Amino acid sequence: MELMKEYIRKYGVVYSGNVLKVDSFLNHQLNIDLYKEIGKEFYNLFKDYRINKIVTIEASGIAFALITALNFNVPVVFGKKSKTNNMSNDFYCSNVYSYTHQTNYNILFSKQYLSKDDHVLIIDDFLANGCAIEGLIDIINQANASVEGIGIAIEKGFQDGGKKLRDRGYDVKSLAIIESMDNGIVFK
Ligand code: 5GP
Numbered sequence: 001m002e003l004m005k006e007y008i009r010k011y012g013v014v015y016s017g018n019v020l021k022v023d024s025f026l027n028h029q030l031n032i033d034l035y036k037e038i039g040k041e042f043y044n045l046f047k048d049y050r051i052n053k054i055v056t057i058e059a060s061g062i063a064f065a066l067i068t069a070l071n072f073n074v075p076v077v078f079g080k081k082s083k084t085n086n087m088s089n090d091f092y093c094s095n096v097y098s099y100t101h102q103t104n105y106n107i108l109f110s111k112q113y114l115s116k117d118d119h120v121l122i123i124d125d126f127l128a129n130g131c132a133i134e135g136l137i138d139i140i141n142q143a144n145a146s147v148e149g150i151g152i153a154i155e156k157g158f159q160d161g162g163k164k165l166r167d168r169g170y171d172v173k174s175l176a177i178i179e180s181m182d183n184g185i186v187f188k
Pocket residue numbers: 018019020021022027060097098099100124125126127128129130131132133161
């Protein structure tokens with residue numbers, strides 16, 4: 001997606017540890033013109049699948065999932081990172097290693113919001129080693145729902161998450177794939 005690449009080139013900041021900061025337009029301040037295009041693009045990429053639910057993880061994934069869901073006109077369910085008092089005790093749980101925090105955390109989904117009848121599009125902001133997406137796939141499997149596709153805003157193609165998922169047969173589509181960011185950002 002050319003517009004996404006333009007924003008990354010202009011406003012993305014590379015940090016040590018292969019972390020790309022996109023806080024000024026995607027992850028902290030959200031650029032609504034770009035988000036609208038992201039929603040349309042994910043819709044075009046996955047519209048031929050029978051999708052009735054979009055799944056992501058709080059917090060960064062929610063905006064991407066929501067703008068996409070507006071185009072599909074389906075609900076979003078997001079994984080919570082901690083159990084709140086008002087959450088049902090009947091939930092699916094998966095343990096995920098966080099690339100940016102370098103610790104493990106649980107993602108929790110109330111069982112009432114995912115079932116065997118769900119055909120899910122997974123959406124997330126970044127794909128690096130694939131742990132976050134693996135956690136979501138685990139949850140969807142626990143619910144006996146099906147994964148129709150995986151939409152990623154920014155894939156770091158020099159890390160192996162995308163390859164591992166595609167090798168297992170998942171349809172992973174990324175709006176921008178970064179090949180390297182050692183000396184400026186190079187896209188695939
Ligand atoms: P993975 O689980 O695929 O290793 O990493 C993906 C998750 O880590 C994403 O949900 C995202 O929140 C975070 N992440 C991984 N790499 C980056 C990065 O370069 N920049 C930012 N902002 N987040 C990242």
